[in-house]
Amino acid sequence: MSYRINRRGFLAGGAGAVALMSGMRGARAAGGQVIVANWGGDWNDRTIQFFEAPIVEKAGYTVVRDLDGFDQRRTKIIASRRLPRAPMDVAHMDDATAFELASMELVDPVDEQAVPRLKDVLQSLRTPTFVPWQYSAWILGYNPKKLKEAPRSFGELWDPKYKGVVGLSNEHWFHHIESAALKIGKSLDNIDVEAVKASMMEWKKAASPRIYPNHLQIEQALKNEEIVVAPEYKARILQFASEGVDVAATYPSEGGIAIIFGMVLPKKRPDPEAANFYCNALLDPAGLTSLVQKSFYSPANTKSVLPEAAAKQIEFSEAETKSIHKRNHAFWLKNRNELLDWWNKEFKA
Amino acid sequence: MTAVDTVRSQLAAIAVGKRRRWLAPYALSGPAVVFVSLFLMLPLLMMLRLSFYRYDAAQMYIEAFTLDNYVRFIKDDFYRQVLWTTLWISAVTTLLCLIGGVAVAYFMARTKSPLLKRYLIIAIVLPLFMGNVARTAGWIIILDDKGLLNFLLQNVYEGSALRLLYTSGAVIAGLTSVLLPFMIVTLNSVMHNIDVSLEEASLNLGASHLTTFRRVVLPLLKPGIFAGCILCFILSMNAYATPILLGGPKFNMMAPMIYQQISAAMNWPFGSALAFVLISLTALLTVVSAVMFDRTAKRTGIA
Numbered sequence: 256m257s258y259r260i261n262r263r264g265f266l267a268g269g270a271g272a273v274a275l276m277s278g279m280r281g282a283r284a285a286g287g288q289v290i291v292a293n294w295g296g297d298w299n300d301r302t303i304q305f306f307e308a309p310i311v312e313k314a315g316y317t318v319v320r321d322l323d324g325f326d327q328r329r330t331k332i333i334a335s336r337r338l339p340r341a342p343m344d345v346a347h348m349d350d351a352t353a354f355e356l357a358s359m360e361l362v363d364p365v366d367e368q369a370v371p372r373l374k375d376v377l378q379s380l381r382t383p384t385f386v387p388w389q390y391s392a393w394i395l396g397y398n399p400k401k402l403k404e405a406p407r408s409f410g411e412l413w414d415p416k417y418k419g420v421v422g423l424s425n426e427h428w429f430h431h432i433e434s435a436a437l438k439i440g441k442s443l444d445n446i447d448v449e450a451v452k453a454s455m456m457e458w459k460k461a462a463s464p465r466i467y468p469n470h471l472q473i474e475q476a477l478k479n480e481e482i483v484v485a486p487e488y489k490a491r492i493l494q495f496a497s498e499g500v501d502v503a504a505t506y507p508s509e510g511g512i513a514i515i516f517g518m519v520l521p522k523k524r525p526d527p528e529a530a531n532f533y534c535n536a537l538l539d540p541a542g543l544t545s546l547v548q549k550s551f552y553s554p555a556n557t558k559s560v561l562p563e564a565a566a567k568q569i570e571f572s573e574a575e576t577k578s579i580h581k582r583n584h585a586f587w588l589k590n591r592n593e594l595l596d597w598w599n600k601e602f603k604a
Numbered sequence: 605m606t607a608v609d610t611v612r613s614q615l616a617a618i619a620v621g622k623r624r625r626w627l628a629p630y631a632l633s634g635p636a637v638v639f640v641s642l643f644l645m646l647p648l649l650m651m652l653r654l655s656f657y658r659y660d661a662a663q664m665y666i667e668a669f670t671l672d673n674y675v676r677f678i679k680d681d682f683y684r685q686v687l688w689t690t691l692w693i694s695a696v697t698t699l700l701c702l703i704g705g706v707a708v709a710y711f712m713a714r715t716k717s718p719l720l721k722r723y724l725i726i727a728i729v730l731p732l733f734m735g736n737v738a739r740t741a742g743w744i745i746i747l748d749d750k751g752l753l754n755f756l757l758q759n760v761y762e763g764s765a766l767r768l769l770y771t772s773g774a775v776i777a778g779l780t781s782v783l784l785p786f787m788i789v790t791l792n793s794v795m796h797n798i799d800v801s802l803e804e805a806s807l808n809l810g811a812s813h814l815t816t817f818r819r820v821v822l823p824l825l826k827p828g829i830f831a832g833c834i835l836c837f838i839l840s841m842n843a844y845a846t847p848i849l850l851g852g853p854k855f856n857m858m859a860p861m862i863y864q865q866i867s868a869a870m871n872w873p874f875g876s877a878l879a880f881v882l883i884s885l886t887a888l889l890t891v892v893s894a895v896m897f898d899r900t901a902k903r904t905g906i907a
């Protein structure tokens with residue numbers, strides 16, 4: 256049987272195809288689309304594995320992923336402030352950047368009614384414009400084979416007995432300054448800039464800590480035994496150990512310094528409802544339980560319960576949790592520029 | 605229509621075509637000009653404007669017209685030193701690329717074996733398929749305190765370990781390896797066009813190989829040397845990944861410093877000012893060397 260396409264047939268077929276496509280668009284729009292700005296690599300893979308695929312996409316949403324570093328996300332949000340629409344619905348952020356964006360009034364407060372799981376999140380981690388997801392603290396990592404006794408505090412690292420064996424991450428320069436502030440003043444609420452600078456210079460003179468670009472090089476230096484102590488996030492120390500590095504975590508007597516990862520909702524986001532659904536989905540207790548056993552961060556949702564062994568390894572004790580210092584974001588916003596200049600010119604010189 | 609009419613109309617069309625031919629270059633380059641103006645010049649102008657704004661910790665910047673950011677750069681020894689480091693690292697890297705590039709390009713052009721020639725081209729172009737970061741990571745493995753070089757030094761020569769990584773030498777080695785293919789590819793195309801009979805004539809007239817290379821090959825290679833040097837110099841002035849990974853946290857070059865000001869310090873006006881200092885200086889040096897090259901070329905008649 257021969258088949259010829261005539262003009263009428265073509266028009267009818269074309270109209271049918273257009274109708275079908277518009278129908279499909281309608282069907283997809285029922286779930287909607289959520290644009291998520293996130294880190295790439297393992298971080299994104301686990302977000303997909305434990306939350307986006309089984310919860311968000313299953314509910315009919317299409318997740319559009321914009322993967323990049325956090326500073327690129329921050330820049331995008333700042334740069335698009337005059338545009339009619341934000342370039343994303345949800346942005347994964349750390350607490351410091353979330354504070355900065357909130358202070359510039361670029362993110363909206365989170366509605367607890369629309370994100371009901373927010374009420375189960377640790378109160379100490381919450382701010383009005385931030386959805387905390389997982390957290391850890393800046394503590395101390397050390398090589399138990401090389402050191403008989405674990406260092407007990409950040410302040411102990413000033414001791415000349417640690418000369419040349421302490422490694423500092425350049426990317427986390429602000430945490431080293433905060434450690435000095437905790438050594439002097441026991442708090443991050445009233446940092447005395449000049450006293451901290453003087454103490455840091457004493458540290459440099461007494462113990463000459465070695466400076467590495469970031470986590471990766473710290474891990475390498477611990478592995479090579481170039482260094483035996485490194486202030487780091489507890490989650491990172493556990494990650495290094497899981498990759499075969501001889502390193503153990505020890506909680507400093509001054510208290511750790513909090514790092515909180517979570518989400519912010521940029522103003523003028525295309526689909527606020529989808530963003531709320533996404534945030535609520537990411538606080539799913541079961542998903543968080545699975546996630547943190549891979550990431551080694553602690554879950555922000557109190558309803559997320561870890562198996563006993565994992566809890567012992569990852570989570571902070573009650574006393575430790577109480578003594579974790581929240582970072583003084585307002586201080587950093589004001590002094591960051593000057594202190595980074597000082598870090599580059601004086602401490603690193 | 606008669607045949608005469610047809611011919612007449614065709615001739616008229618050709619005449620119109622000739623009249624409009626002058627338009628063709630503009631019409632053809634139009635889209636590229638619009639594209640570059642829109643996506644390069646406009647953002648650059650916006651950044652130039654930003655470099656005159658005033659930094660504010662809370663607002664990031666305040667719209668103003670101030671030279672403070674440039675004054676800060678000029679007055680501050682630290683940032684001047686960063687620019688100086690960038691300049692001398694780029695100059696040394698370019699020189700090393702030139703020395704290595706001329707030797708390899710000459711060998712490639714003069715080798716008789718087509719198989720070897722093909723192999724060399726693949727060996728030179730293949731690294732360009734990989735990202736800078738991957739190639740630089742290889743250097744970390746070689747130069748690390750417990751890396752390959754130190755392993756050989758300690759075990760074969762029984763010497764003590766040297767600090768190789770996080771030094772200016774490491775950055776120069778890394779940049780040279782990253783940029784050498786650009787120099788070779790540029791020189792190779794020029795070298796191929798130099799007639800081998802010119803060298804033979806020189807040798808025939810009694811000149812040594814060195815004199816032939818110096819007096820015949822090198823002058824003819826000058827346009828390639830100039831293009832390759834400019835390319836390598838610009839790329840090393842703007843290098844980011846290599847200085848970060850091999851120079852370490854205490855080694856400062858301009859591009860990483862600009863990134864730090866924009867992303868970590870969130871001081872966009874000062875970051876923009878640093879970017880403009882870098883762009884202007886690179887452009888100035890390129891123009892000055894182009895003018896100098898042009899003069900030499902005219903004098904020696906190789907242009």
